[in-house]
Amino acid sequence: MQEIILRLREEPLLLILCSSWSFDRLSQYLIQCADAAYAGQAGILRFFDPRIFPVLFSHVLDEAQQQQLLRPVLFWSWLDRDGVPKFLLGEGNAEPVNDxxxxxxxxxKQLEFLLCVSDAHQLMPRLNENEYPDVSREQLFNHSYALMVEASDQPIVLDDDRASFVLGHLKSRLSPM
Structure with missing residues (x-):
């Protein structure tokens, strides 16, 4: 485990969970959680990506959908964009029989929120972090994400226009009042 963590240290892509469920039952359950749909089309919900995971619980999933990911675990853990450990407590329910x-x-709306995560993530390399010396990478992402959501609400749909909107509003959003 330490070797995996060390190899992924530069790009925090490791999401860890603690569960009392058997590995076989847990893996089957999480595979079912990844099997998602939108407008009748099958897809994969990449809940296991720590760049997406926190936003699922803050903006994307409704309470019942969140409970599905919380049910089998005692806690989830990941490193944020600054390498700071984060935790989310789960339900830690006893292993189900055949649920x-x-x-x-x-x-x-949920799909739009997920697309905003992707847009904000793609924008991050374009941001000059020296222009935001007192802002962590995680805060910078969160503000960029919130502005992407605002761009969607306006509606600003073209990628370049969305990026310009965020870049144009980010400094004023982060400057002290």
Whole structure:
């Protein structure tokens, strides 16, 4: 485990969970959680990516959908964009016998929130962090994400226009009042 953590240290892509469930049952359950849909089309919900995981719980998934990911675990843990350990407590429920779970079917708004995560992530390398000396990478991402959501609400749909919107509003959003 230490070797995996050391290899992934530069790019925090490791999401760890602690569960009392058997490995076989847990893996089957999490595979079901990844099996999602949007507008009747099958897809994979990449909940296991720590760049996406926190936003699932703050903006994307509704309470019932969140409970599906919290149910089998005692806690989830990951490193944020600054390498700071983060934790999310789970439910830690006893292992079910043969409990089928409901497929996560994303709404238009939920899909839009996920697309904003992707847009904000792609924008991050374009940001000059020296212009934001008192702001962590995680805070910078969160503000960029919030501005991407605002761009979607306006609606600003073209990638370059969305990036310009975020870049144009980010400094004022982060400057002290």
């Amino acid at each position: 089928a779970i409901e497929k996560i079917d994303l709404t238009d």
